Amino acid sequence: MRNAADLRVANIIDDLRVLALSPSLSQERFAEFRDHAVQAVKLIGGVAIVLYAPDGQQIVNTRLDLDRPLPKRTAFDVERRAIETGRPQVSGLQRAVVDGQPIVTIAVPVSIHGQIRYALNIGLSTSYLSSMMDEYVSAGMVGSIVDANGLLLARRPLLDGDDLVGHPTIPEIMAHLGQPFAWWIEAISRKGVPTYASLLRSNQSTWSINLAVPRDVIDGPLHRTAEWIVALTAFTLVLGLALARMISQRFLAEFSDLEQYVAGLRSVAIEPKRGTISEVNRMKKVLHQVGSELADALKQQKALLDEINHRVKNTLGTVQSIARLSRASSNDLNEFAAAFEGRLLALSQAYNLLTENNWVGVSLVSIVKQTLAPYAGPERLEIDGRDILLPPKLTLAISAALQELSTNAAKYGAFSVASGKLQVSWSIDETGLVRLSWAERDGPLVHRPTRRGFGTKMITGMFAGEAGWSVSLDFNPGGLRCLMQFWSRDQTSEDATLMEAS
Numbered sequence: 001m002r003n004a005a006d007l008r009v010a011n012i013i014d015d016l017r018v019l020a021l022s023p024s025l026s027q028e029r030f031a032e033f034r035d036h037a038v039q040a041v042k043l044i045g046g047v048a049i050v051l052y053a054p055d056g057q058q059i060v061n062t063r064l065d066l067d068r069p070l071p072k073r074t075a076f077d078v079e080r081r082a083i084e085t086g087r088p089q090v091s092g093l094q095r096a097v098v099d100g101q102p103i104v105t106i107a108v109p110v111s112i113h114g115q116i117r118y119a120l121n122i123g124l125s126t127s128y129l130s131s132m133m134d135e136y137v138s139a140g141m142v143g144s145i146v147d148a149n150g151l152l153l154a155r156r157p158l159l160d161g162d163d164l165v166g167h168p169t170i171p172e173i174m175a176h177l178g179q180p181f182a183w184w185i186e187a188i189s190r191k192g193v194p195t196y197a198s199l200l201r202s203n204q205s206t207w208s209i210n211l212a213v214p215r216d217v218i219d220g221p222l223h224r225t226a227e228w229i230v231a232l233t234a235f236t237l238v239l240g241l242a243l244a245r246m247i248s249q250r251f252l253a254e255f256s257d258l259e260q261y262v263a264g265l266r267s268v269a270i271e272p273k274r275g276t277i278s279e280v281n282r283m284k285k286v287l288h289q290v291g292s293e294l295a296d297a298l299k300q301q302k303a304l305l306d307e308i309n310h311r312v313k314n315t316l317g318t319v320q321s322i323a324r325l326s327r328a329s330s331n332d333l334n335e336f337a338a339a340f341e342g343r344l345l346a347l348s349q350a351y352n353l354l355t356e357n358n359w360v361g362v363s364l365v366s367i368v369k370q371t372l373a374p375y376a377g378p379e380r381l382e383i384d385g386r387d388i389l390l391p392p393k394l395t396l397a398i399s400a401a402l403q404e405l406s407t408n409a410a411k412y413g414a415f416s417v418a419s420g421k422l423q424v425s426w427s428i429d430e431t432g433l434v435r436l437s438w439a440e441r442d443g444p445l446v447h448r449p450t451r452r453g454f455g456t457k458m459i460t461g462m463f464a465g466e467a468g469w470s471v472s473l474d475f476n477p478g479g480l481r482c483l484m485q486f487w488s489r490d491q492t493s494e495d496a497t498l499m500e501a502s
Contacts, residue, residue, distance in 0.1 A: 001133065001136040001137075001143060001209050001211060002200040002202060002209040004132060004135070004136065005129075005132065005145065005202055005204070005205075005207065005209060006202055006203050006204045007279070008132060008279070009090060009106060009202070009204040009205055010204055011279040011282070011283070012044055012046075012106050012122060012124075013088045013106060013108060013204075014283060015040060015043075015044055015282060015283060015286055016049075016088075016106065016107075016108040016120055016121075016122060017088075017108055018283070018286045018287060018290060019036065019037065019040050019049070019120065019286065019290075020108055020109075020110045020111075020120050021290060022036055022290060022293070023290075023293055023297060024036065024293070025051075025110065025112075026112050026113075030051075030059060030060050030066065031066050033051075033060060034060050034062060034066060036289065037049040037051075037060060037062050038062045039289070040286060041062050041122065043282050043285060043286065044122060044282065045124075045128060046122040046123055046124050046125075046128070047063070047096060047101070047103055047122075047123040047124065047125050048061060048062045048063040048096070048098070048122070048123050049061075049062045049120065049121070049122050049123075050062070050120075050121050050122075050123070051110070051118050051119075051120055052073070052076060052079045052107075052118060052119045052120075052121065053118060054080070054083050054117075054118075054119075055072070056072050056073045056074060056076045056079075056080075057070070057072045058070035058071055058072065058073070058097075059118065061098075063098050064098065071097050073097060076119075077091075078090070078091040078105055078107045078121065079105075079107045079119035079121055080119070081107075082107040082108060082109045082119045082121075083109055083116055083118075083119050085109075086109050086111075086116055087109070088106065088107065088108045088109075089106070089107045089108075090104070090105075090106050090107075090204060090205035090206065090207070091104050091105040091106075091107075091147075092104065092147030092148050092149055092151065092153075092206065092207075093126075093147050093149070093151045093152075093153055093165070093166060094123075096123055101125065102125070102126050102165050102166055103123040103124060103125055103126065104123070104124050104126070104129070104147075104153060105121045105122065105123050105124070106121060106122055106124070107119050107120065107121035108120055108121075126153055126154055126163070126165045127154075127163075129145055129153055129154040130154040130155070130156065130163060132154075133145070133154055133156045134156065136211075137156040137157070137211070140213070140214060140217065141211060141212060141213050142155070142156070142157070142189055142195065142197075142210075142211070142212040142213075143155070143156050143209075143210065143211050143212075144156075144169060144173075144209075144210045145207050145208070145209055145210075146169045146173065146177065146199075146207065146208045146210060147206065147207055148177065148178070148206035148207075150168050150169050150173075150174045150177055151166055151167070151168060151169075152164050152165055152166065152167050152168070152169055153165065153207065159190055159191070164190075169210070170187060170188070170189070170190065172185050172186070172187035172188070172197065173185070173187065173197060173199060173208075173210055176199060176208075177208055178201075179199075179201065180200070180201050181198075181199065181200050181201065182198065182199050183198045184196050184197075184198060185197040185198065185199070186215075187212060189212065193214055194214070194215045194216075195212040195213060195214055195215060196212065196213055196215055196218055197210055197211070197212035198210070198211060198212075199211075250276065250277070251277070254275045254276065254277045254280045255280070257273070257275060257280075270288075271288065272285065272287070272288050361389045361390055361391050361392065361395065362389070362390055362392075362395045363387045363388065363389055363390070364385065364387060364388040364389075364390055364398070364426065364434075364436075365383070365385075365387045367390070367395060367398055367399055367402065368383055368402065368424055369383070371399060371402040371403055371406055372402070372406055372422070372424070374406075375406050375409065375410055375415045376415055376421075376422060380414075380415075380420065380421050380422065381421070381422055381424075382421070382422070382423040382424070382425075383424050383425070384423070384424070384425040384426075385424075385425050385426035385427065385436075386428070388426075388428060388434065388488050389488075390488065394486065394487075394488075397462055397486075398436075398484075398486075400458065400462070401458070401459045401462065401463075401471075401484065402438075404458060404459060405438055405459075405480075405482060408480070409422065409440060409443075409480070412444065412446075413440050413443050413444070413446070413479065413480050414440035414441065414442065414443035414479055414480075415443075416443065416444060417442075417443055417444060419442045419443070420440065420441070420442050420443035420444075420479075421440070421441050421442050421443075422438070422439070422440050422441075423437070423438075423439045423441075424436070424437070424438055424439075425437050425439075428488055432487055432488045433468065433485065433486075433487060433488070434484075434485070434486055434487070434488050435483065435484070435485050436483070436484045436485075436486075437481070437482070437483055437484075438480070438481065438482040438483075438484075439479065439481050440479035440480045440481070441478060441479040442479070443479055445477050446475050446476060446477050446478070446479060446480055447475070447477075448475040449475070456473065459471055459473070459482075459484075460473070463484060463485075463486065466486070468485075468486070468487055469484075469485060469486045469487070470484075470485045471483070471484050471485070
């Protein structure tokens with residue numbers, strides 16, 4: 001009975017240690033961790049699992065919702081010892097904070113980044129311990145589990161229907177509390193029956209396990225015949241050795257299977273095979289849950305790294321194309337530096353828009369307004385068209401094209417004089433094809449350029465490289481006009497870089 005109690009406590013400590021390794025707890029996602037703790041307390045069969053701060057404040061309580069104020073305990077010596085010593089602790093008889101029912105608690109420290117931050121405990125009802133005793137206390141015997149203060153945690157059989165939990169044990173047992181063992185204690189039961197009682201102290205807790213048998217059950221056979229006792233002892237020894245060998249082989253096989261399962265969790269969170277030992281099955285289930293969570297964290301990290309790699313490659317390709325075309329259209333180094341810096345700033349602004357929207361896309365209205373804001377106010381600018389959400393690749397392309405048209409207008413076109421005005425309008429048909437018009441007026445007289453500059457090369461090259469895209473530039477003397485046509489959603493692979501067509 002002592003070994004069964006120790007094994008049960010050891011298994012619960014292992015379950016709590018596994019739960020304390022939950023990623024959601026280390027990242028302080030307490031609502032998610034509470035869901036795991038609720039499942040764990042059901043598997044173990046406890047009353048509640050509670051997470052304590054070092055000052056006694058409850059952070060998570062599976063019996064109370066997260067949005068409810070959680071109590072702060074002043075008497076939480078077991079949890080404090082777990083935090084101070086870094087070792088599991090087992091309590092004597094306590095009263096639950098929520099409803100005052102008698103319980104015992106088991107607490108383990110929670111270490112995050114090498115520092116003990118919390119204590120995680122589970123409350124067990126006294127009936128949990130009593131049900132364990134039913135397998136070992138035969139008819140006519142009296143069994144009990146007593147805490148370090150001599151209070152009964154469990155007793156079988158019941159006395160007049162009462163389990164006597166919280167009552168002091170009998171004086172004969174009280175006199176031997178704290179000793180590692182005591183044999184053949186002559187005692188009188190609560191019903192007045194003379195008994196021989198023996199007790200063992202638990203290795204996992206401060207509890208003492210007591211078992212008493214009526215004296216006449218022992219004395220009678222001893223007085224009748226020593227031969228029967230010798231024969232019975234020999235038979236019991238042989239049978240015990242045989243059973244011990246059989247049980248040990250069973251346990252060794254189960255723990256060997258558990259070891260192999262844990263080793264396999266390093267690569268993939270496989271579904272565990274159920275064995276014949278319930279405690280091992282519970283450990284496998286908790287390990288599988290934690291292993292599955294770790295596998296999903298790793299998958300998310302790989303996806304994120306792949307996405308970052310993809311974005312970096314696209315950006316480097318874009319910068320390379322900008323540098324190459326800026327060099328080709330510049331007359332000297334200063335002109336190249338100024339043009340290159342301005343185009344990088346425009347690219348950065350487009351990336352800022354995408355980042356603000358988590359790279360799901362940017363509205364066309366936002367692109368037009370942000371690009372043109374440095375050049376003209378509402379009195380010189382007319383924008384007409386319903387809002388359209390553009391994907392990341394198209395956002396960068398349109399931003400770059402509008403930036404070049406704006407720069408050209410500021411140098412030579414409508415924005416170079418106070419009277420100049422600009423109209424940007426667009427429409428979209430049922431197939432998703434967008435037609436965007438750029439029309440300048442009231443500016444200087446427009447002359448057709450003698451050579452193709454960076455902006456012309458970039459815009460025409462970029463729109464010529466995509467299926468269904470087109471662009472036309474009309475150097476009308478009254479003002480530059482540009483008509484762009486493109487799909488409002490990606491029609492080609494996302495792996496193509498912005499300036500690939502150039």
